[in-house]
Amino acid sequence: MLVSFRRLRRCQCVQLMTTCLVLSLVMVYWEQLDNNVVSHVKSVSFRYLVNRFSLVNKSLTIPREQALIFSNFPYLLNHPKICKNQDVLLLLFVKTSPENIQRRKAIRSTWGNQTYIQESLGVTVKVLFVLGATVASDSDSLDPQEQLKFEDKLYSDLIQQGFSDSFHNLTLKLLMQFHWMHHYCAHARFFMTADDDIFVHMPNLVQYIQDVHSKGITDLWVGRVHRGSPPVRSQTSKYYVPYSMYQWLSYPDYTAGAAYVVSSDVADKIYHASLTLNASLYIDDVFMGICANAVGVSPQEHVFFSGEAKAPYHSCIYSQMMTSHGHVEDIYDLWKTATRPQVKVEAPGLIGKLYCSLVKVALLCRPYYVNTYPCKAAFS
Structure with missing residues (x-):
């Protein structure tokens, strides 16, 4: 009986310490959590449930x-x-x-x-x-x-x-x-x-x-x-x-x-x-x-307009590329490489299309978010 009581007290102490740790982390990161998670939940709710952007227009309208x-x-x-x-x-x-x-x-x-x-x-x-x-x-x-x-x-x-x-x-x-x-x-x-x-x-x-x-x-x-x-x-x-x-x-x-x-x-x-x-x-x-x-x-x-990141360097990407972001020093080399006439004909036919599809899946459908072309661009 005494052993069970000690185990119970030990478990309660562990639970209490775990709870305190979680609360401490929440308090430390609450502002970031509120800005990044809660604000997105509120935003999506406003966008898709309330959707009263007419109020936005009205609030920002001023005389000419x-x-x-x-x-x-x-x-x-x-x-x-x-x-x-x-x-x-x-x-x-x-x-x-x-x-x-x-x-x-x-x-x-x-x-x-x-x-x-x-x-x-x-x-x-x-x-x-x-x-x-x-x-x-x-x-x-x-x-x-x-x-x-x-x-x-x-x-x-x-x-x-x-x-x-x-x-x-x-x-x-x-x-x-x-x-x-x-x-x-x-x-x-x-x-x-x-x-x-x-x-x-x-x-x-x-x-x-x-x-x-x-x-x-x-x-x-x-x-x-x-x-x-x-x-x-x-x-x-x-x-x-x-x-x-x-x-x-x-x-x-x-x-x-x-x-x-x-x-x-x-x-x-x-x-x-x-x-x-x-x-x-x-x-x-x-x-x-x-x-x-x-x-x-x-x-x-348009899936081939880039976000805040560079598009992958590959001819299968160049053939459909519209824009890519973050290019300064490499712009000359990219222009020379991406606009070669051979880019359009390097992978012709069904086999070429299949090859480029696999390449784009490997480059664009990574398990972590990359703010360039979305994964669905690999299938377009």
């Missing part, structure tokens, strides 16, 4: 005169006639920062080479770099703005407005793009925005949008789609959004801002929506989703 403060910045560099009298298939804006000179140079020499696109692909694609203003520091030997003017004199492809170029002004940079297209290149059939560390497989992209255009498809907004994403409430995150800026549990559906494509009719709708919406929310891809939701446009998933 008030909305002008987000877009009424003077142009420091501009080329208003660059699209004039030209049959533009795609107007492609690259979001860049003043100091990223080498990134712009690399893009001009690879996938953004407009001469190559015109001569090899037979279409007109206008590639323009959009940026805000920079401030000279005491350590600068040359005025950064003068450097930009010199660069623009060489290439005539910089579009710059007078707001400060910073992460918290990305939405202003987005508005700048849609306003510029509306005023100076509204006849372009498609619009695309991309980061300056994105690789675009231009031959594949041109073929895709030509097919879309030939089918007369409208209301096109395609990219890597985020559905039911919650606002980040952790103040340590660069994506932190306070309740005062956005009070709702979930964002409307949107595509990753790294790269996406819209048809010209959608670009026009987004422009008009932006004229009456509060653009103080500095997460630009989310603001795009808010504008699109206001005019009834939904994003469409």
Whole structure:
């Protein structure tokens, strides 16, 4: 009897210690748990059960005169006639920062080479770099703005407005793009925005949008789609959004801002929506989703638009690649390798397709999450 009592007390002590340990861990990680798990549960519930994004539109609607403060910045560099009298298939804006000179140079020499696109692909694609203003520091030997003017004199492809170029002004940079297209290149059939560390497989992209255009498809907004994403409430995150800026549990559906494509009719709708919406929310891809939701446009998933990671390096991937994220130093090698004519014919026939399917399954369907192409891309 005494032995049983001692065992009972020992078991109770173990249970008590285990409970204390679990509670301690929960208390330590509660904030992270709340931000990452609970917020996602709330967001998905709001997105799929409540789904009252009309309240979001209403809460962010402001008078036109008030909305002008987000877009009424003077142009420091501009080329208003660059699209004039030209049959533009795609107007492609690259979001860049003043100091990223080498990134712009690399893009001009690879996938953004407009001469190559015109001569090899037979279409007109206008590639323009959009940026805000920079401030000279005491350590600068040359005025950064003068450097930009010199660069623009060489290439005539910089579009710059007078707001400060910073992460918290990305939405202003987005508005700048849609306003510029509306005023100076509204006849372009498609619009695309991309980061300056994105690789675009231009031959594949041109073929895709030509097919879309030939089918007369409208209301096109395609990219890597985020559905039911919650606002980040952790103040340590660069994506932190306070309740005062956005009070709702979930964002409307949107595509990753790294790269996406819209048809010209959608670009026009987004422009008009932006004229009456509060653009103080500095997460630009989310603001795009808010504008699109206001005019009834939904994003469409394309499995070969990358998220935040690089696509695997393999010819079976290159044959369908649209975009890949995170390329700076390797952009020259990737361009040379991914656009070789042999890529399309290296694995012909049924055996070749089976081989590429197996390769894509091995590369994309890993047991842990990789934010590049989804597993279903292996079967497309």
